[in-house]
Amino acid sequence: MPTREDAWKIVCEFTQSESLRKHMLAVETCVRAYARKNGADENTWGLAALLHDFDYERWPNADHAADREHPAEGAKILRERGYSEEIIRAILSHADYCNVPRQSPLEHTLFACDELAGFLVACTLVRPSKSILDLEASSVKKRMKDKAFARGVSREDVIKGTSPSASPPSAKTPTPSASAAPCSGRLQGER
Numbered sequence: 611m612p613t614r615e616d617a618w619k620i621v622c623e624f625t626q627s628e629s630l631r632k633h634m635l636a637v638e639t640c641v642r643a644y645a646r647k648n649g650a651d652e653n654t655w656g657l658a659a660l661l662h663d664f665d666y667e668r669w670p671n672a673d674h675a676a677d678r679e680h681p682a683e684g685a686k687i688l689r690e691r692g693y694s695e696e697i698i699r700a701i702l703s704h705a706d707y708c709n710v711p712r713q714s715p716l717e718h719t720l721f722a723c724d725e726l727a728g729f730l731v732a733c734t735l736v737r738p739s740k741s742i743l744d745l746e747a748s749s750v751k752k753r754m755k756d757k758a759f760a761r762g763v764s765r766e767d768v769i770k771g772t773s774p775s776a777s778p779p780s781a782k783t784p785t786p787s788a789s790a791a792p793c794s795g796r797l798q799g800e801r
């Protein structure tokens with residue numbers, strides 16, 4: 611199994627955008643936290659999260675093709691480089707247009723955290739301290755209800771990913787944020 615260092619090299623090889631690299635790191639941090647909380651394999655979950663958008667800059671997939679560009683192209687590369695099908699499937703399932711239904715806890719968590727990570731950054735930046743260390747969960751929940759705050763983040767996708775009864779993507783009508791921008795959890799203007 612490739613190491614985290616190997617995965618980070620792939621991220622840096624394919625992604626030059628600092629904000630996109632930061633997005634992948636932020637999602638990794640969130641997903642690792644949930645792996646620890648759930649007693650899951652943190653390394654597997656962390657690698658899936660760190661790599662979930664590594665091919666997005668090079669193959670942005672404006673047409674939302676299921677079998678080419680992001681994340682299908684990345685899946686091929688990861689397979690060649692020895693990543694597990696568990697990781698590859700989780701990455702494919704985070705893009706609704708790939709029609710890979712989210713089934714495992716990792717797949718649901720990755721989908722939710724893709725949106726949630728950017729939202730946490732937005733919540734942090736409006737605090738006087740600008741530090742995530744004193745950001746309370748209650749404050750995040752309050753901001754979730756404020757529809758004008760960080761509008762680019764799909765509340766529906768966060769809730770869908772965190773709910774145990776989350777529906778597979780095939781059962782949902784794609785929303786603009788979910789279908790047009792696999793990385794919509796990034797703050798508006800970031801890319």
Ligand SMILES: [Fe+2]
Pocket residue numbers: 633637662663724792793794795
């Ligand atoms: Fe993403």
